[in-house]
Amino acid sequence: MSAAALKVTTEARPSSRLAVTVTVPGERCKTSYEDAITSLSRSINLPGFRKGKVPRTVLVQQLGGVRIKATALEKLIDNAWRDAIQQESLEPISQPDLSSGFDGLLESFEPGKELTFTLEADVAPTPKLKTTKGLKAEFETVAYDASRVDAMLEDSRKQMATVVPVEGRAAQNGDIAVLGFKGTYSDDGSEIEGGSADSMDVDLENGRMIPGFIEGVIGMKVGETKTVDCQFPDDYPKEDARGRKAAFAIELKDLKTRELPELDDAFAKQASEQETLADLRKDLEQRLKDDAERRQTSNRRDALVAALVEQLEVELPEALIQQESRNLLEQTAAQFAQQGMDVKSLFTPDLVRNLMQNSRPEAEERLRRSFALTALAEAEDIKLDDKDVDAKIREVKKELSADAKIAPERLRQAVMDDLMQDRLMGWLEENSTLTEKAPAADDSKAEAKKKPTAKKAPTKSKSKADAKD
Numbered sequence: 001m002s003a004a005a006l007k008v009t010t011e012a013r014p015s016s017r018l019a020v021t022v023t024v025p026g027e028r029c030k031t032s033y034e035d036a037i038t039s040l041s042r043s044i045n046l047p048g049f050r051k052g053k054v055p056r057t058v059l060v061q062q063l064g065g066v067r068i069k070a071t072a073l074e075k076l077i078d079n080a081w082r083d084a085i086q087q088e089s090l091e092p093i094s095q096p097d098l099s100s101g102f103d104g105l106l107e108s109f110e111p112g113k114e115l116t117f118t119l120e121a122d123v124a125p126t127p128k129l130k131t132t133k134g135l136k137a138e139f140e141t142v143a144y145d146a147s148r149v150d151a152m153l154e155d156s157r158k159q160m161a162t163v164v165p166v167e168g169r170a171a172q173n174g175d176i177a178v179l180g181f182k183g184t185y186s187d188d189g190s191e192i193e194g195g196s197a198d199s200m201d202v203d204l205e206n207g208r209m210i211p212g213f214i215e216g217v218i219g220m221k222v223g224e225t226k227t228v229d230c231q232f233p234d235d236y237p238k239e240d241a242r243g244r245k246a247a248f249a250i251e252l253k254d255l256k257t258r259e260l261p262e263l264d265d266a267f268a269k270q271a272s273e274q275e276t277l278a279d280l281r282k283d284l285e286q287r288l289k290d291d292a293e294r295r296q297t298s299n300r301r302d303a304l305v306a307a308l309v310e311q312l313e314v315e316l317p318e319a320l321i322q323q324e325s326r327n328l329l330e331q332t333a334a335q336f337a338q339q340g341m342d343v344k345s346l347f348t349p350d351l352v353r354n355l356m357q358n359s360r361p362e363a364e365e366r367l368r369r370s371f372a373l374t375a376l377a378e379a380e381d382i383k384l385d386d387k388d389v390d391a392k393i394r395e396v397k398k399e400l401s402a403d404a405k406i407a408p409e410r411l412r413q414a415v416m417d418d419l420m421q422d423r424l425m426g427w428l429e430e431n432s433t434l435t436e437k438a439p440a441a442d443d444s445k446a447e448a449k450k451k452p453t454a455k456k457a458p459t460k461s462k463s464k465a466d467a468k469d
Contacts, residue, residue, distance in 0.1 A: 008084045016125040016317035019099065020090065022080045023116045029076060033111035036072035066106070073102070073109050081119055092121035094319035122317035127371035130311045132379050135432040139303035140439040142296040144289045152284055153263060156271045161258035170221050171255055175204045177217055178254035186229070186245040193238075195246070199253060210236070213248060220252040304428040305369050312372045316364060324363035325356045373424050382427055384419055392419055 007023035041059050060068065081096055096119035098105065105117050163176065171177055179202050183195030204214055209230075216228030228248045232241040261267050268280040332355065333343045347355075376382065392415045400406070 006080060006083055006087060008088050010088065010090070013120060014315065016123055016315040017120050018090070018092065018123045019118055019120050020081075020084055020088075020096070021116065021118045022084050023114060024076060024080050026111075026113045026115075029072075029109070029115050030112040032076040032079075033069065033072040036068050036075065040068065040071060069109055069111075070102075070106055072111070073106055076109075076115070077117070077119075084119075090123070092123055093317060094122040096121040122319040125314050125317060125371065127312060127314040127375040129308070129372065129375045129379055130313065132308075132311070132376055133431045135304070135307040135311070135428070136435070137303035137307040137432060138435045138437050139296075139299040141436045142292045142299065142439065144285075144292045146285070148288055149281055149284045152288075153280075157260040157263065157267070158258060160267070160271060161260050163256050164259055166222075166255040166257050170219050171204060171217055171252060173204055173206075173218060174257065176256040176258070177202045177204055177220075177252055178256070179217065180251040180253055181248050183230075183246050183248045185241075186247055192241070192246060195248070210246075216248070217250060217252065220250070222252055222255050225249065225251045300429070300434060301425050303434065304425065304432055305372065307432065308372045308376060308428065309365075309368050312368055312375065314368065314371050314375075316367055320367055321360065321363050322356075324367055325359045328359040328363055329355050373421075376424055376427070377420065380427060382420075382423055384416060384423065388419060389416055 005025050005028060009021045011019045011021070013019050037056060037059060040063060041056070044059070044063070077098065084090065085092065099118040099120055105115075109115055166175060179200055180198050181196060181200075183192035184190060185192060202208065202214075202217070204217060206214060208214055210232055212230035213228060216226065216230070220226060226249075228250055229245065230248060231245045232238075232243060234243045236242045261270075263277065265276045268274050268277040272280050272283065274280040274283055329352065333347060336346060337343050389412065393412060396411065396415060
């Protein structure tokens, strides 16, 4: 079938959609109908006839004219869409939708008569920036905090601590309590789902459990039982528990504490690759300084891109939003798989739908950031030099392990993406105004909690007999 016989017109639609109206000549419609009869006669089995030898009249009588026309129309639309794309040099990024609906078009389809229909598909948007220079952005500074070195060392000491039984005293903050407990809601006496345990190790540190629980255990002695009144926070993850008061019947079955290793050179050797405590401190200081610098650079870049996105004019096609949402979903699934979870059983159809829906805002934001940078490169003619790319590839190859296998084209693309990102960020830094602002106190504390300590070591335990020696 000749694509030249088609009449094609296009019209831009909202949300980066393109309407393609195709007029198919009657001769082509008739050919499609005849081809459908031939194809069906070769595939259908009718009693008394060999496959491919069913007479035309019998075939039409058995299948009905509607089925044959539907088969012909489906093939006609597919071929016409393919030829229209080639004829008009179109680049759709999604499968087309028939504007009028298939059933309505089927009623008007007559072999030998001209047929006109409209298909719509997503196309890549053309992002534009209202302005590129003189942007103003505010970013949070990230300062190196020397006190975090001591906090990291203390965390490492706890990880390397020896757990020993406690005798002759009540539970206190920092202990490990072995508890049996059962929780009920105070308003109706119903049991709290997941709010009971026969024997559970609980670190007696504030924030480990809901408010009131840890405070109620402190002061108890082994073998003692008591009822502790608590209240679930208003932002508790489980919605039906938020803000409700609860009572926990608690038994302290055993009590343990941690004996921390001395903070000396021996500790440094065991906790890290360093030979002395002084060297370990220097190493942690440098890591924290490097981390602060990286996070501040990230904050600067995020602020600049956010300011650039405000200047962006683009209509995001649904196909790209869905694809980006799937990418985010796959990243989440990969993270769960790395944690040893059974992704296939965990990711039910309902969960997948919810995750896709919830990830949509992030997917749209990521697309806007990408299009804003693409538009900047186009507007300011920012390009890469092949020599710079080749030099960076050689540098990266030196850092890769000998057994690392990366396809050359993938490596080159990754290097080009990184270099272009740096080039664009550098241009924005030079042509924008950045203002510093102090970080929120809570954010600083949250970041401190996230940071790793020195090299982890397995926790040791001693029996009561060992503890007495």
